[in-house]
Amino acid sequence: MSDTNLGWKAAALAIAVAASVGILGCESFTTYCEDQNSCHDGNEQDLEACIVDKEHESEAASEFGCGDEFSTFQDCVEEKAECNNDVFGLDGDDCEDESREYSKCRFL
Secondary structure (H helix, E strand, C coil), X not given: CCHHXXXXXXXXXXXXXXXXXXXXXXXXXXXXXXXXXXXXXXXXXXXXHHHHHHHHHHHHHHHCCCHHHHHHHHHHHHHHCEEECCEEECCCCCCHHHHXXXXXXXXX
């Protein structure tokens, strides 16, 4: 196999992996944002705004070297956030440890 063919295959694989990671991340944000949107009786624009906000938060965390902490916190939020009386969020100290670790990384 020539070096050129190997280079193209490596590039195609890298693009495929990057695309799948992006899709999985968006899917996760989509589920969270759909739940939030349902709680607030939102519309399609609200859903899209939530997804864009979450993507920006994720990008900012990565730029500050806090991608893992953000992911851990976001996973917790996605798992534990609930709708109670039209308010979507966490109860009590849910995800407090994850939030603290992310905040320490991001803001200190």
